[in-house]
Amino acid sequence: MDIFEAIKTRRSIRHYKPDPIDDPTLARILEAANWAPSWGNTQSWRFIVVRDPAIRQQVADTLRLVRVDNEWVENAANQAIRQAPVLVVVCAEEGHAGYAPDGAPATDKGEYWYMFDIALAMENLTLAAHALGLGTVIVGGFDAIKAAQILEVPQACRVVTMTPLGVPERQGQVSPRKKPNEVTYYDKYGKC
Amino acid sequence: MDIFDAIKNRRSIRRYRPDPVDEATLNKVLEAGRWAPSWANTQCWRFVVARDPAVREALAGSLSKIKLPDRELENPAAGAFRTVPVVIVVAAKTGTAGYAPDGAPATDKGDWFMHDAALATQNMVLAAHALGLGTVIIGAFDAKKAEAALNLPEGYRAVVMLPLGVPDHEGKAPPRKELGELVIRDKWDK
Numbered sequence: 001m002d003i004f005e006a007i008k009t010r011r012s013i014r015h016y017k018p019d020p021i022d023d024p025t026l027a028r029i030l031e032a033a034n035w036a037p038s039w040g041n042t043q044s045w046r047f048i049v050v051r052d053p054a055i056r057q058q059v060a061d062t063l064r065l066v067r068v069d070n071e072w073v074e075n076a077a078n079q080a081i082r083q084a085p086v087l088v089v090v091c092a093e094e095g096h097a098g099y100a101p102d103g104a105p106a107t108d109k110g111e112y113w114y115m116f117d118i119a120l121a122m123e124n125l126t127l128a129a130h131a132l133g134l135g136t137v138i139v140g141g142f143d144a145i146k147a148a149q150i151l152e153v154p155q156a157c158r159v160v161t162m163t164p165l166g167v168p169e170r171q172g173q174v175s176p177r178k179k180p181n182e183v184t185y186y187d188k189y190g191k192c
Numbered sequence: 193m194d195i196f197d198a199i200k201n202r203r204s205i206r207r208y209r210p211d212p213v214d215e216a217t218l219n220k221v222l223e224a225g226r227w228a229p230s231w232a233n234t235q236c237w238r239f240v241v242a243r244d245p246a247v248r249e250a251l252a253g254s255l256s257k258i259k260l261p262d263r264e265l266e267n268p269a270a271g272a273f274r275t276v277p278v279v280i281v282v283a284a285k286t287g288t289a290g291y292a293p294d295g296a297p298a299t300d301k302g303d304w305f306m307h308d309a310a311l312a313t314q315n316m317v318l319a320a321h322a323l324g325l326g327t328v329i330i331g332a333f334d335a336k337k338a339e340a341a342l343n344l345p346e347g348y349r350a351v352v353m354l355p356l357g358v359p360d361h362e363g364k365a366p367p368r369k370e371l372g373e374l375v376i377r378d379k380w381d382k
Binding site: 001035047052055064067098113123128131177178183187 | 193194195200202204219220222227228229231233235237239240241242243244247256283292293299300302304306307308310311313315317318333336343348349351367369375376377378380
């Protein structure tokens with residue numbers, strides 16, 4: 001699929017078919033994620049591929065409830081994680097991205113640079129999945145500490161984000177984007 | 193360009209030709225950034241397109257110096273900032289991504305602006321590559337200086353800078369870890 005088409009037609013998918021995903025397809029998607037650039041080529045991302053339905057359910061239960069019309073309801077991603085055959089949980093090994101060779105933080109963002117690098121890989125992953133006919137939705141609103149316990153993630157790693165991966169059951173909706181002149185300025189902030 | 197080719201063949205480009213980048217091409221790159229997903233569609237990214245040589249020079253001056261035992265050297269990327277016709281600064285509005293509707297941080301990560309700015313950045317570097325242009329994601333700079341040079345208001349942070357131009361060399365692919373080193377099945381000990 002053409003890159004611009006992939007970028008413009010990718011949607012967040014919250015309803016999946018149970019159709020399986022074979023290992024070569026999954027490997028192509030993870031390979032794409034792994035080709036993302038990273039701070040000093042530190043590649044701090046780690047991917048946990050969860051196929052086991054019981055573990056998927058446990059991880060889904062760490063998702064935050066969302067408020068709809070003054071009522072707290074289950075996040076739609078919870079059901080998506082149960083439906084899709086694969087859940088990819090992305091973790092970051094801390095202490096690499098954003099640090100100078102002497103071990104001191106290199107920027108005013110400190111340790112949080114791992115959030116940046118993880119997202120570079122995640123964007124590749126979602127685009128690659130879409131090009132192969134598979135859906136994703138990036139989920140960040142969950143209890144990462146609990147998820148780390150369930151997945152037995154070592155201390156040095158943080159659970160950052162996750163996505164179900166599977167055949168879309170419904171088309172995703174287009175989230176309206178801000179206009180170009182609402183997010184783009186020339187030479188100085190505020191200049192259009 | 194096929195998405196997998198774009199992902200696998202994109203390289204960090206550190207030397208550029210001075211050839212201009214027209215508005216239509218630039219807009220395709222920015223458009224790709226704008227179509228990235230974001231936390232609850234908050235779209236916290238802002239793109240400041242620096243073409244003015246004086247602004248590009250000020251941004252070059254914000255780059256971290258290379259420290260040697262007896263002196264400091266200019267960051268090699270500074271030369272690229274002077275050669276390329278365009279530097280895109282990816283900035284972000286803080287206090288939106290990563291927050292619950294009641295305004296409290298929704299996760300243990302606090303603000304997610306770094307994450308969402310990167311989703312847009314990755315789309316832009318891929319799009320640029322597909323259009324025959326090079327980029328390199330630069331994070332090691334004095335963000336306060338860059339924010340001042342761009343008049344970024346309170347509540348906005350400069351995240352990364354991307355020189356954008358015609359490559360003057362073929363980039364090298366730094367080796368990647370094998371998938372086996374990075375992929376864990378079901379639980380970490382497996």
